Amino acid sequence: MKKVAILQSNYIPWKGYFDMIAAVDEFILYDDMQYTRRDWRNRNQIKTPQGVQWLTVPVLVKGKYHQKICETEIDGSEWASVHWKSLVQNYRRSSHFKAIAVWLEPLYVAEGYSHISQLNRRFIEAICNYLGIHTHITNSWDYQQVEGKTERLANLCVQAGGTEYVSGPAAKDYVSEKVFSDLGIKLTWFDYAGYPAYPQLWGDFTHGVTILDLLFNCGKDSIRYMRYVT
Numbered sequence: 001m002k003k004v005a006i007l008q009s010n011y012i013p014w015k016g017y018f019d020m021i022a023a024v025d026e027f028i029l030y031d032d033m034q035y036t037r038r039d040w041r042n043r044n045q046i047k048t049p050q051g052v053q054w055l056t057v058p059v060l061v062k063g064k065y066h067q068k069i070c071e072t073e074i075d076g077s078e079w080a081s082v083h084w085k086s087l088v089q090n091y092r093r094s095s096h097f098k099a100i101a102v103w104l105e106p107l108y109v110a111e112g113y114s115h116i117s118q119l120n121r122r123f124i125e126a127i128c129n130y131l132g133i134h135t136h137i138t139n140s141w142d143y144q145q146v147e148g149k150t151e152r153l154a155n156l157c158v159q160a161g162g163t164e165y166v167s168g169p170a171a172k173d174y175v176s177e178k179v180f181s182d183l184g185i186k187l188t189w190f191d192y193a194g195y196p197a198y199p200q201l202w203g204d205f206t207h208g209v210t211i212l213d214l215l216f217n218c219g220k221d222s223i224r225y226m227r228y229v230t
Contacts, residue, residue: 004162005190006030006140006153008069009120010040011057012127012210015226016192020168021128022228023190026136026160029124031069031117032145037061041069042116044210047202048090052209055083059116070117070141077112084108087212094201096219103130104212127211131222131229150179157185166190198225 003024009031010017021027035041043056058075061067084105091097107126113119117139125137143159146152153175157165164186167175172189180187197205199217214222223229 001164002026002160002162003164003166003188004028004157004160005166006156007168008033008041009117009124010044011042011116011120012044012055012123012212013040014044014208015195015211015214015222018124018127018131018133018211019192019226019228020166020190021124021135021137022131022133022226022230024135024166026138026162028138028140028143028156028160029117029121030140031120032139032141033069035059035061035064035067035069035072035116041072041120045206045208046086046090047200047206047209047213049202051203052206053086053090055086055210057083057116057119070115070139072116074113074116074119080108087216091201091212091216094216095199097216099219100130100212100215127215130215131226133229148179149174150176154179154183154185158183164188168192195227196225198222 004026005020005024006028007030009029042059043054045052045054057079060073060075103126107123140156143156146155162185165180166188167190169189177187195207198214200213201217214225218225
């Protein structure tokens, strides 16, 4: 039995993204799909005294209407210091800021990134390492592609040796369960509901922010507020 999930990469994703990674045996980054603007590929949210704030990585999109996520280049390097300063400013009072900063700060100030997929994977893997998530992470372009939305996902699952495909609930609008069942693959819908609140700075509790918010506030105890990370 092997569980597989396939999702586009996000910039410092929220805790549910990492729970899905932890829930499967192989997690395929689906970045040979078309890049979409104003999405989670290059931005995420943090908590501040003024409310939720976006951290956005600038990317080159002018005239590139059909570029894939993996082809999308980052525009400059100044954003890295700006993002790190924002994290310091808004989380330096959190209980575990210093412990997280030890490995997180170098990702911002000591490393360079040319493409958004490269950046996203680097951060995703670093966060998985901190949380003790050992799921095998691969890229969709490591495999052959076929036509059709559901067919492509099912085929990736077959090539990865998967017997169960774990999908995010948003895909219910377009994924055909029959395509998977015809291939002998079980289709399971991941449930993001029911997460408990954790100690959080700055006003009313907000679930949908980057997982960095959870890590800064709870450190190694973060796994207590997740469902599949053990």
